[in-house]
Amino acid sequence: MAEQKAASIRARVRAEMVDEIKRVARRHLAVDGANLSLRAVARDLGMVSSAVYRYFASRDDLLTALILDAYNALGDAAERAEAAVPRGDLLGRWLAVADGLRGWALAHPEEYALIYGSPVPGYAAPVDTVEPSTRPVVLLGGILADAWRAGLLVDHGDDPLPPALAAEVRRIAEFTGADVPEYAMVRGLLAWTELFGALSFELFGRINNTILERDAWFAHQVRAMAAYTGLR
Amino acid sequence: MAEQKAASIRARVRAEMVDEIKRVARRHLAVDGANLSLRAVARDLGMVSSAVYRYFASRDDLLTALILDAYNALGDAAERAEAAVPRGDLLGRWLAVADGLRGWALAHPEEYALIYGSPVPGYAAPVDTVEPSTRPVVLLGGILADAWRAGLLVDHGDDPLPPALAAEVRRIAEFTGADVPEYAMVRGLLAWTELFGALSFELFGRINNTILERDAWFAHQVRAMAAYTGLR
DNA sequence: CACTGTCAAGAGCAGTGCTCTCGAAACTGT
DNA sequence: ACAGTTTCGAGAGCACTGCTCTTGACAGTG
Numbered sequence: 057m058a059e060q061k062a063a064s065i066r067a068r069v070r071a072e073m074v075d076e077i078k079r080v081a082r083r084h085l086a087v088d089g090a091n092l093s094l095r096a097v098a099r100d101l102g103m104v105s106s107a108v109y110r111y112f113a114s115r116d117d118l119l120t121a122l123i124l125d126a127y128n129a130l131g132d133a134a135e136r137a138e139a140a141v142p143r144g145d146l147l148g149r150w151l152a153v154a155d156g157l158r159g160w161a162l163a164h165p166e167e168y169a170l171i172y173g174s175p176v177p178g179y180a181a182p183v184d185t186v187e188p189s190t191r192p193v194v195l196l197g198g199i200l201a202d203a204w205r206a207g208l209l210v211d212h213g214d215d216p217l218p219p220a221l222a223a224e225v226r227r228i229a230e231f232t233g234a235d236v237p238e239y240a241m242v243r244g245l246l247a248w249t250e251l252f253g254a255l256s257f258e259l260f261g262r263i264n265n266t267i268l269e270r271d272a273w274f275a276h277q278v279r280a281m282a283a284y285t286g287l288r
Numbered sequence: 289m290a291e292q293k294a295a296s297i298r299a300r301v302r303a304e305m306v307d308e309i310k311r312v313a314r315r316h317l318a319v320d321g322a323n324l325s326l327r328a329v330a331r332d333l334g335m336v337s338s339a340v341y342r343y344f345a346s347r348d349d350l351l352t353a354l355i356l357d358a359y360n361a362l363g364d365a366a367e368r369a370e371a372a373v374p375r376g377d378l379l380g381r382w383l384a385v386a387d388g389l390r391g392w393a394l395a396h397p398e399e400y401a402l403i404y405g406s407p408v409p410g411y412a413a414p415v416d417t418v419e420p421s422t423r424p425v426v427l428l429g430g431i432l433a434d435a436w437r438a439g440l441l442v443d444h445g446d447d448p449l450p451p452a453l454a455a456e457v458r459r460i461a462e463f464t465g466a467d468v469p470e471y472a473m474v475r476g477l478l479a480w481t482e483l484f485g486a487l488s489f490e491l492f493g494r495i496n497n498t499i500l501e502r503d504a505w506f507a508h509q510v511r512a513m514a515a516y517t518g519l520r
Numbered sequence: 521c522a523c524t525g526t527c528a529a530g531a532g533c534a535g536t537g538c539t540c541t542c543g544a545a546a547c548t549g550t
Numbered sequence: 551a552c553a554g555t556t557t558c559g560a561g562a563g564c565a566c567t568g569c570t571c572t573t574g575a576c577a578g579t580g
Contacts, residue, residue: 094569103529105567106528106529107527107529109568169406174492175492218501218504243512246509249485249509250485252489253488254485260405266460267453267460268456272450279447284516326537327536336559337538338538338540338560338562339560341538341539342558347538
């Protein structure tokens with residue numbers, strides 16, 4: 057038991073050190089963006105750069121850890137916001153997810169850019185990141201499924217998809233738990249794509265000097281696309 | 289006259305050198321992405337790094353030149369595609385712009401990432417870039433205006449915008465030459481945002497291993513949002 | 521007490537952006 | 551045609567980067 061405790065202490069100290077490095081790295085990220093300097097982080101921690109390599113095998117490893125944390129923080133924010141809304145209020149849940157995503161993104165723009173911006177050239181996202189990255193869309197899929205059960209998603213007679221594409225959309229529907237017909241899933245995916253576009257436009261400064269009423273514009277967009285999807 | 293000719297020769301040689309540097313830099317961009325090495329470019333050109341500074345004041349200056357070229361190349365591609373469609377075919381013109389944008393983006397993914405990806409931290413886009421960057425949306429605005437004149441854009445009774453936001457949307461409409469009512473402009477902006485989202489999802493690898501039928505999916509999205517806007 | 525694994529530190533390598541200086545070459549006005 | 555100016559490429563050098571390897575100190579273990 058004593059050995060176990062000692063070992064766990066050692067492990068805990070190490071874990072705290074890892075957290076400390078990530079904390080400082082995140083702070084640097086907010087200033088310098090993706091070109092994160094491992095040496096500068098080490099300096100801020102009062103240690104030498106080589107010491108950091110005891111905790112992260114490379115700069116990419118540190119970035120990967122930050123990316124993973126960002127995905128999970130974003131997912132948490134979205135899920136927390138959605139959970140606060142009564143289950144029956146489907147439109148409210150959808151809006152809550154959108155606001156949750158945007159709120160986190162505006163509070164952590166550099167981390168948002170890290171996960172939803174241009175991919176880093178030599179960097180390939182490891183498989184651990186794909187599950188956390190799907191959390192928002194899974195969340196929206198669940199709302200879509202509930203809306204379908206509630207009879208909200210009416211067929212507007214949209215163009216049907218070509219068979220091969222229809223099969224892929226069906227697979228996405230299964231994965232996200234959105235057991236809804238094709239036409240509804242397509243509209244949901246369009247709304248999700250527009251949502252992402254709106255976030256990126258705002259976060260990447262593409263509506264600077266153009267739209268100042270950002271809150272109102274975002275709210276309007278989300279409501280419009282939710283209505284398009286059939287939520288109310 | 290002789291002096292003039294001599295001077296123009298010097299200027300032309302210099303212009304050729306600038307083009308040569310940009311050409312090699314673009315090639316590097318396609319491999320290494322945004323973290324472009326000025327020294328590596330110089331090496332490829334058989335010159336020393338300091339010589340490149342005769343042509344570009346800094347690495348950022350080189351990047352700015354590439355960004356400007358990218359905006360213009362993208363604008364050219366969109367305008368060329370749109371110009372090939374009969375003026376009366378409004379849906380066709382909209383689809384052509386979308387295909388033109390996507391075609392160029394797929395052919396030059398790194399350059400697309402440069403202009404539409406996460407902003408480079410310390411880098412602020414100079415004013416010269418804002419006009420070329422608006423070309424696609426101005427193009428779409430023109431189609432919208434023609435569609436309005438043709439009586440295609442019917443009012444669906446969408447929620448009106450709050451006054452302050454409505455004024456900003458009206459300003460965008462004026463700027464893009466889209467002399468259309470608010471409800472039509474809003475739907476057009478939603479379609480544009482979704483289009484950008486779709487492009488970024490595909491270009492930044494977010495639909496990898498999810499949608500293989502990319503051409504079909506993109507075509508369907510664009511048609512759906514065009515229909516939403518009122519084009520046919 | 522000796523042993524083992526862990527850690528921080530330092531030196532060092534190859535690469536980066538950028539500045540400065542120095543000759544050589546090209547262009548300029550007289 | 552000659553002197554003067556501008557333009558250019560090369561090289562050295564500075565401060566920085568990611569990363570590796572070695573060294574010495576320390577804590578936990580048998």
